[in-house]
Amino acid sequence: MKKTILITGGAGFLGSHLCERLLHSGHEVLCVDNFFTGDKENIKHLFSHPLFELLRHDVTFPLYVEADEIYNLACPASPVHYQYDPVQTTKTSVHGAINMLGLAKRLKARILQASTSEVYGDPEIHPQTEDYWGRVNPIGPRSCYDEGKRCAETLFFDYHRQCQLDIKVVRIFNTYGPHMPPDDGRVVSNFIVQALRGEDLTVYGDGSQTRSFCYVDDLIDAMVLMMESPKGFTGPVNIGNPGEFTMLELAENVLRLTGSTSSIAFKPLPIDDPRQRRPDITLAKTKLGWEPKVCLEDGLRMTIEYFRKRLNIPPHTTFV
């Protein structure tokens, strides 16, 4: 059945893939974005699509539109960008959630929150399961994002309990792929861009901290499955690829797959940088019948190809 679907943060990395996917499924898509980290380049190929509409809007202000479903993705996700204006980051998560939940309440619409593995902070439980409450610094440089996202989850569950709102919450672990901007600042795009330009790969700390990297197509599959899951299954549900790598392993993979002769430069570890992160995806497997299909090597190859084109670097060239 054709639905009208609102996507906040629709011009961003994940949002733009979601716009594509939902249009492809025959839905009408209303993409809302203030272009803080989003880019028209990500969605310009959709402008001529008859079912696509773009609205420049900041979700910290109320929004009056009509929709059947809402995906709430608006929020900068890269530490560099969310720490640039931390007050606005918290406002985006908290006021943005309040505004979108209020909208969903008026419309009686189902609403999905793009939450994050950051709600687990620097975890003592490994791998992380959804019932783990996390270890988050409430006053550090990452708190605007972590606590903002935690408060957004609180709001979602209170609207669910208090107003019977039909909510869905996914906790997304590090995801990468095409449509990340070259200056995004997150590790996968940084390493690939540095390798292709022949610059040193900036490994923070000693590079022994771990992350689990999910390719964007897998993530979008899971988000849509979650939105379409039976009423009453609210989550939170972990979405990520359980393959776990140190940042040094990631750097070595990127060097090998790009054929780059770049070196590794060690830089200071950012404050409160989590030591380890890996999702337990048992719940997603059981409830959504989902598990990731793309391994890191294949995902990196596709992402490298995207950045080669975007940076205009011909194959077999590793610097500009």
Ligand code: NAD
């Ligand atoms: P992104 O920065 O590329 O996208 C965020 C989008 O939100 C951008 O288009 C930005 O312009 C928009 N935005 C920011 N503030 C806004 C505001 N006040 N009003 C309207 N639009 C606003 O990041 P992404 O990786 O695509 O992440 C999308 C969502 O998924 C975020 O909520 C993020 O927290 C969550 N998430 C992503 C990851 C990941 O690894 N990519 C991991 C965990 C959670």
Ligand code: UDP
């Ligand atoms: N990192 C790195 N070099 C970079 C960017 C990030 O070594 O150029 C590290 C960072 O310190 C962290 C991991 O890579 O340990 C993932 O960082 P990212 O910003 O991608 O996401 P996070 O999971 O920290 O939000």
